[in-house]
Amino acid sequence: MILGLTGSIGMGKSTTAQMFRDRGIAVWDADAVVHALYAPGGAAIAPVAARFPGVRKGDTIDRAALRAAINAQPDTALDDLNTIVHPLVAADRARWMRNRADTLVVWDVPLLFETGTADACDRIAVVTVDADTQRARILERGTMTPSEVDLILSRQMPDADKRARADYIIETTDMETARAAVDRIVEELT
Numbered sequence: 001m002i003l004g005l006t007g008s009i010g011m012g013k014s015t016t017a018q019m020f021r022d023r024g025i026a027v028w029d030a031d032a033v034v035h036a037l038y039a040p041g042g043a044a045i046a047p048v049a050a051r052f053p054g055v056r057k058g059d060t061i062d063r064a065a066l067r068a069a070i071n072a073q074p075d076t077a078l079d080d081l082n083t084i085v086h087p088l089v090a091a092d093r094a095r096w097m098r099n100r101a102d103t104l105v106v107w108d109v110p111l112l113f114e115t116g117t118a119d120a121c122d123r124i125a126v127v128t129v130d131a132d133t134q135r136a137r138i139l140e141r142g143t144m145t146p147s148e149v150d151l152i153l154s155r156q157m158p159d160a161d162k163r164a165r166a167d168y169i170i171e172t173t174d175m176e177t178a179r180a181a182v183d184r185i186v187e188e189l190t
């Protein structure tokens with residue numbers, strides 16, 4: 001059983017994924033794969049640096065520089081980046097799935113619907129919170145400017161559309177509510 005876990009930026013996806021891990025469920029994490037692809041030895045470094053000159057810092061991709069490059073070319077940059085990165089992410093997922101005997105695994109993927117990955121999942125859980133809380137959480141991290149947040153949001157399926165496609169909705173208003181929802185899902189699927 002593959003449970004796809006998704007949600008728009010800042011909705012609490014990583015925190016919720018950890019709740020599945022705490023219950024012994026294996027989680028494949030797309031954002032973590034991207035981090036590895038940009039770290040020393042990562043397969044995305046050369047092609048990303050070729051498309052975005054100046055974002056390479058030593059043996060790594062500098063995410064702040066990459067964010068700035070994306071914001072400087074809002075119409076084309078993210079599509080080009082997706083074209084480079086998404087096949088590498090999909091290949092990692094296929095490797096991770098090989099020889100797996102778990103009753104339930106979770107795929108933690110921010111762009112689950114946008115990339116078509118949802119089609120390969122048996123069930124889908126969407127994490128959600130109201131838009132004001134979402135924005136406050138993102139800006140609190142201090143890594144993105146409001147205009148960078150707007151650009152990312154414009155490239156994601158709206159939260160309401162995601163919720164409409166979900167088998168489970170996990171409200172991340174507080175930790176207890178989210179934990180209770182995760183408990184119910186794990187109980188039902190294992």
Ligand SMILES: CC(C)(COP(=O)(O)OP(=O)(O)OC[C@H]1O[C@@H](n2cnc3c(N)ncnc32)[C@H](O)[C@@H]1O)[C@@H](O)C(=O)NCCC(=O)NCCS
Pocket residue numbers: 007008009010030031034063066067070078081082085086089109110111143144152155156
């Ligand atoms: C845009 C980048 C530089 C921002 O890096 P940063 O460290 O600030 O944020 P982080 O990687 O933690 O992503 C935060 C959130 O932004 C959103 N997001 C990231 N990339 C994308 C994208 N290509 N399209 C839409 N939303 C995105 C997701 O909700 C994600 O959870 C980085 O996310 C990136 O290189 N993205 C391209 C690869 C990708 O599509 N990753 C998403 C998972 S496959």
Ligand SMILES: Nc1ncnc2c1ncn2[C@@H]1O[C@H](COP(=O)(O)OP(=O)(O)OP(=O)(O)O)[C@@H](O)[C@H]1O
Pocket residue numbers: 007008009010011012013014015016031110137171172173174175176178
């Ligand atoms: N259930 C919850 N209750 C209260 N706060 C939460 C909950 N889940 C997440 N948060 C808070 O919301 C913020 C964003 O959470 P998290 O990093 O898990 O989101 P995310 O969706 O993975 O973000 P991104 O898409 O940007 O990677 C964090 O500050 C986190 O502490």
